[in-house]
Amino acid sequence: MKIAIMGTGYVGLVSGTCFAEFGHQVTCIDVDTEKIRALQSGSVPIYEPGLQPMIAKNAEAGRLAFSTALEPAVGEADVIFIAVGTPASRRGDGYADLTYVFEAARQIAPLLRGYTVVVNKSTVPVGTARQVARVIAEANPEADFDVASNPEFLREGAAIGDFMRPDRVVIGTDNARAEEMLKAIYRPLYLIETPFVLTTIETAELIKYAANAFLATKISFINEMANLCEEVGADVHAVAKGMGLDGRIGPKFLHPGPGYGGSCFPKDTRALLRIAQEHGVACRIVEAVTEVNAAQKARMVRKIRNALGGSEAGKVIAVLGLAFKPETDDMREAPSLTILPALMEHGATIRAHDPQAMKEAARHLPEITYCSSPYEACRGADAVVLMTEWNEYRALDLVRIKELLRTPVFIDLRNVYEPKHMAELGFYYEGVGRPIRP
Ligand code: NAD
Numbered sequence: 001m002k003i004a005i006m007g008t009g010y011v012g013l014v015s016g017t018c019f020a021e022f023g024h025q026v027t028c029i030d031v032d033t034e035k036i037r038a039l040q041s042g043s044v045p046i047y048e049p050g051l052q053p054m055i056a057k058n059a060e061a062g063r064l065a066f067s068t069a070l071e072p073a074v075g076e077a078d079v080i081f082i083a084v085g086t087p088a089s090r091r092g093d094g095y096a097d098l099t100y101v102f103e104a105a106r107q108i109a110p111l112l113r114g115y116t117v118v119v120n121k122s123t124v125p126v127g128t129a130r131q132v133a134r135v136i137a138e139a140n141p142e143a144d145f146d147v148a149s150n151p152e153f154l155r156e157g158a159a160i161g162d163f164m165r166p167d168r169v170v171i172g173t174d175n176a177r178a179e180e181m182l183k184a185i186y187r188p189l190y191l192i193e194t195p196f197v198l199t200t201i202e203t204a205e206l207i208k209y210a211a212n213a214f215l216a217t218k219i220s221f222i223n224e225m226a227n228l229c230e231e232v233g234a235d236v237h238a239v240a241k242g243m244g245l246d247g248r249i250g251p252k253f254l255h256p257g258p259g260y261g262g263s264c265f266p267k268d269t270r271a272l273l274r275i276a277q278e279h280g281v282a283c284r285i286v287e288a289v290t291e292v293n294a295a296q297k298a299r300m301v302r303k304i305r306n307a308l309g310g311s312e313a314g315k316v317i318a319v320l321g322l323a324f325k326p327e328t329d330d331m332r333e334a335p336s337l338t339i340l341p342a343l344m345e346h347g348a349t350i351r352a353h354d355p356q357a358m359k360e361a362a363r364h365l366p367e368i369t370y371c372s373s374p375y376e377a378c379r380g381a382d383a384v385v386l387m388t389e390w391n392e393y394r395a396l397d398l399v400r401i402k403e404l405l406r407t408p409v410f411i412d413l414r415n416v417y418e419p420k421h422m423a424e425l426g427f428y429y430e431g432v433g434r435p436i437r438p
Helices: 010-022 033-040 051-060 099-111 128-139 159-164 176-189 201-232 236-244 265-278 284-307 336-345 358-364 374-378 398-404 419-424
Strands: 002-006 025-029 064-067 079-082 116-120 145-149 169-172 196-199 316-320 349-353 383-386 409-412 428-430
Touching: 002 010, 002 099, 010 025, 010 051, 010 064, 010 079, 010 159, 010 176, 033 064, 051 064, 051 159, 079 099, 079 176, 099 116, 099 128, 116 128, 116 176, 128 145, 128 201, 145 169, 145 176, 145 201, 169 176, 169 201, 176 196, 196 201, 201 236, 201 265, 201 284, 265 284, 284 336, 284 383, 284 409, 284 428, 316 336, 316 374, 336 349, 349 358, 349 374, 374 398, 419 428
Parallel strands: 002 025, 002 079, 025 064, 079 116, 116 145, 169 196, 316 349, 316 383, 383 409, 409 428
Antiparallel strands: none
């Protein structure tokens, strides 16, 4: 199968590489010449574990190519995936910005040769795939094509594993031929049976938003329970375990923290609310989820302030982790981007470390000091805030940290450490939703 991918970001690059790994012939296309030049010369523009060697292997085998030119890949392709970004619109009204999707559709339209399936992999509002079909048909009335929706569920940081062993593959199309071609692309995934969800275009488009909104709901739910735990003296870890062992609830996504971030949950919950509003349907739970998330970040600022004795003015805060989660350098809507400016606004100085995201973070937060190690960040600080649970922060030399800090205040927004142990070491320690032992 010959595949062209429009958009070589987290999703396009991982999907393209994995399709090549299955044995398909793949060309990843992007308008970003720097990104494509880097990939052509063997360097990978994003941090994603396991991706670099897989790209190198498939590029060497001649199955994976990178280009800024649409031809000849688009004309030769049996299937074209659109995997461009769909950020929140700049108007700030929550709508997904579909400029890049329609631009990609307009670009491929005149180049289609023979029967082609055009697949939306980007997360897009219900109705977008049909609009893409209209854009292509208007630009090229001769084109022989069908559209499909194939939303992507991979997680950054675990993207290869998620793509190669997905819980399900959702394929939305009205056309049997298109469906067969997509099934054929994914068939190498499973030897016995691939868990396909074969459905209509509109349903497939909505599945992605519903799934992300539900996961965001679990996070906001446990964050509210954590806040309640802090007031009643309960331990949210035990609450989450006690809930999660119930098979109807499940243990995943019941970990409290500073609020969700990243390139998907914030924008997708907001986009779902706009879709619902446009159709006159109330989605009050999702509405509350977004509000709770914003409040959680504000609560973290207050938590840090209180631990510093009521004011962050003139204080130095060491921050461990800046990315929205471990194993990625993605800073999009990371909680650190809200929490740290709020602290700096009131006179705090930030010394931060992140294993991978410092270069990206510096573009958004140029005023903070970036340090070469977590220990360097802690040197002379009035408190340390663990913001992202990278593996290298899970077994810190705590005795050394305590010696480096001016005052032994440890705010653990990911509940990596045990309150009792931290108290024994002489820290003033606060997690999220766990008993405080000063
Ligand atoms: P990204 O910003 O990392 O990559 C998008 C790429 O598309 C960029 O490199 C950009 O230069 C390129 N592009 C824009 N217009 C183009 C055009 N006309 N032709 C060719 N390339 C073009 O975005 P991403 O994180 O990969 O997300 C892509 C889509 O997948 C979004 O809709 C997102 O919501 C969805 N998604 C993302 C994730 C994730 O974890 N990142 C997971 C599932 C779904």
